[in-house]
Amino acid sequence: MSDDAPLDLDAIRARLAAERGPRYWRALEELSDEPALQKAIADEFAPGATAWHTGLSRRRFLQLMGASIALAGLTACIRRPEREIIPYVRQPEDVVPGKPLYFSSALCEGGFARGVLVESHEGRPTKIEGHPGHPASLGATDAGMQAEILTLYDPDRSQAPSRDGVESTWDHFLGELAVEQARWRTDGGRGVLVVTPPTTSPTLRAQLAAFTHKYPNARWVPYDPLDRHAVYRGTELAFGRPLEARWHFDRARIVLGFDADQLERGPQSLVCSRGWAASRAPGPAMSRCYAAESTPTLYGATADHQLPLRPEALLTLALSVAHQIGLPVPAASGPNDAWARAVAADLMAHRGTGLVLAGETASAELQALCHAMNAHLGNVGTTVTFSAPVSQPVDSFAEFGRLCDDMRAGRVQTLFL
Numbered sequence: 001m002s003d004d005a006p007l008d009l010d011a012i013r014a015r016l017a018a019e020r021g022p023r024y025w026r027a028l029e030e031l032s033d034e035p036a037l038q039k040a041i042a043d044e045f046a047p048g049a050t051a052w053h054t055g056l057s058r059r060r061f062l063q064l065m066g067a068s069i070a071l072a073g074l075t076a077c078i079r080r081p082e083r084e085i086i087p088y089v090r091q092p093e094d095v096v097p098g099k100p101l102y103f104s105s106a107l108c109e110g111g112f113a114r115g116v117l118v119e120s121h122e123g124r125p126t127k128i129e130g131h132p133g134h135p136a137s138l139g140a141t142d143a144g145m146q147a148e149i150l151t152l153y154d155p156d157r158s159q160a161p162s163r164d165g166v167e168s169t170w171d172h173f174l175g176e177l178a179v180e181q182a183r184w185r186t187d188g189g190r191g192v193l194v195v196t197p198p199t200t201s202p203t204l205r206a207q208l209a210a211f212t213h214k215y216p217n218a219r220w221v222p223y224d225p226l227d228r229h230a231v232y233r234g235t236e237l238a239f240g241r242p243l244e245a246r247w248h249f250d251r252a253r254i255v256l257g258f259d260a261d262q263l264e265r266g267p268q269s270l271v272c273s274r275g276w277a278a279s280r281a282p283g284p285a286m287s288r289c290y291a292a293e294s295t296p297t298l299y300g301a302t303a304d305h306q307l308p309l310r311p312e313a314l315l316t317l318a319l320s321v322a323h324q325i326g327l328p329v330p331a332a333s334g335p336n337d338a339w340a341r342a343v344a345a346d347l348m349a350h351r352g353t354g355l356v357l358a359g360e361t362a363s364a365e366l367q368a369l370c371h372a373m374n375a376h377l378g379n380v381g382t383t384v385t386f387s388a389p390v391s392q393p394v395d396s397f398a399e400f401g402r403l404c405d406d407m408r409a410g411r412v413q414t415l416f417l
Contacts, residue, residue: 007028007029007032008032009028012028012031012032015031016031095122095123097122098121100119100120100121100126101119101120101121102117102118102119102120103117103118103120104116104117104118104131105117105118106134107128107145107148108197108199109144109266109267109269110198110224110226110228110266110267111197111198111199111200111222111224111267111390111391112136112200112267112390113136113200113201114130114134114136114137114145114267114270115130115131115133115134115136115137116128116129116130116131116134116137116141116145117129117130117131125149125152126149127149128141128145128146128148128149129141130145130270135271136267136268136270136271137270138270138271138274140270140273140274141270142264142269142270161173180414184215184218187217188215188216188217188218189212189214189215189216189217189218190217190218190413191217191411191412191413191414192215192217192218192219192413192414192415192416193218193219193220193221193403193406193412193414193415193416194208194211194218194219194220194221194416195221195222195223195400195403195415195416195417196208196220196221196222196223197222197223197224198222198223198224198228198391198394198396199222199391200390200391205391208220221396221399221400221402221403222394222396222399223396223399223400223403224396226265226360227395227396227397228266228360228393229393229394229395229396229397230360230361230362230363230364230367231245231360231367232244232389232393233364233367234358234362234364234365234366234367234368234370234371235367235368235371235386237364237365237367237368238367238368238371238372238375239371239386242389242393243386243387243388243389244386244387244388244389244390245357245371245384245385245386246268246384246385246386246387247262247268247272247275247355247357247383247384248275248355248382248383248384248385249272249275249276249278249279249287249355249383250274250275250276250278250279251275251279251353251382251383252279252287252353252354252355252379252383253279253285253287253288253350253353253354254287254288254290254346254347254349254350254353254354254355255279255287255288255289255290255354255355255356255357256290256292256321256343256347256354256355256356256357257289257290257291257292257293257297257299257300257303257356257357257358257359258292258293258314258317258318258357258358258359258362258366258370259292259293259294259295259297259311259314259358259359259361259362260291260293260297260299260300260357260358260359261295261297261298261299261359261360261361262299262357262359262360263276263297263298263299264297264298264299265360266360276299280302288304288346289302289303289304289305290303290304290305290306290307290343290346291303291305291306291307292306292307292309292314292317293306293307293308293309293314293359294308294309294310294311294313294314295361297359305339305343307336307339309336313334313336314362314366315363315365315366315369316332316334317332317334317336317339317340318358318366318369318370318373319331319332319369320332320333320334320336320337320340321340321343321344321347321356321373322369322372322373322376324340324341324344324345325344325347325348325373325376325377326376327372327373327376329369347373347377348377351377351378351379352377352378352379352382353379353382353383354374354377354379354383355374355379355383355384356370356373356374356377356379357370357384358370371384
């Protein structure tokens with residue numbers, strides 16, 4: 001049917017009236033019974049759809065696909081190397097095939113241990129869950145703790161010592177270490193550096209102290225790419241000394257967070273998540289949450305009022321809130337003054353049961369201002385408590401920078417990672 005030929009609607013109506021039973025059609029053009037249109041409907045594919053520009057026919061393509069699938073199945077016919085299954089000579093008392101055993105252990109986050117229960121089958125750990133009796137996990141885990149089990153079965157893990165990329169032996173390593181130790185005894189370990197993640201383990205710290213005592217010119221460098229130095233620097237600006245803050249979300253009725261990432265990272269994330277969930281139970285005691293953030297966080301995603309800001313605007317907003325509640329800080333006006341006034345009024349109405357906090361990635365100045373607001377509102381001792389740090393806080397970025405400078409200058413002779 002040509003594009004410019006009009007449809008004869010009267011003829012179509014007459015043909016439909018003469019038919020008996022239902023007649024299904026998709027368009028008026030289909031009812032016209034034009035030969036060209038009927039041929040187009042009868043064709044399974046549009047013209048050119050079956051043309052293969054590579055010269056490969058559809059039939060040949062399907063043959064090759066079928067052959068590849070058949071050959072893939074042949075991999076099941078490969079004879080595997082024979083491996084002997086040797087039974088226990090002396091069956092361990094508690095090992096029953098198919099019955100799991102559970103062991104208490106701990107995983108570290110920023111140097112702080114979090115208790116876990118490890119499920120084991122015939123000596124192979126298979127699952128990690130939080131230890132319900134440990135105060136840092138309370139029976140819960142996060143994605144990082146769950147994934148720790150995979151590190152035990154990493155095929156790229158070293159199976160033996162290596163030297164310059166060539167597999168070596170422990171005896172060879174200990175022999176070369178003995179030569180190095182002879183030099184350390186004469187110069188006090190000059191040029192020896194030990195780099196580890198931050199740790200609060202009394203045993204490891206005692207071993208490192210004994211090592212540096214024996215070799216006084218050696219140096220220990222704790223390094224963590226997610227450094228918590230700003231957290232301790234913030235408490236030092238607010239209270240004159242570094243402290244460890246503990247957030248009690250379960251006691252808070254009003255929470256104001258600035259880039260608050262306490263629910264997803266840090267050594268207290270599991271405890272904070274449990275307390276936050278308890279405070280958000282529907283009812284008259286349900287907490288109200290305000291979030292001002294430059295990076296999306298779990299806390300901000302579930303807050304009642306969320307205010308997205310640029311990173312440099314967070315301190316300005318915090319100063320505005322602090323000024324509204326009566327702290328002697330300079331008034332910082334901005335486009336979010338109405339939001340700040342509403343939050344400040346809510347915090348003042350809930351003195352002693354409010355909580356103001358900044359995430360671990362926030363600046364030390366913002367951290368200190370949040371501590372000052374909590375102290376002014378009477379929240380210290382209820383929704384936030386402080387204790388002495390378990391270990392001496394170290395600016396690992398500065399220490400690592402010194403290490404890099406020493407390496408460039410050739411002052412590092414032996415480096416342990």
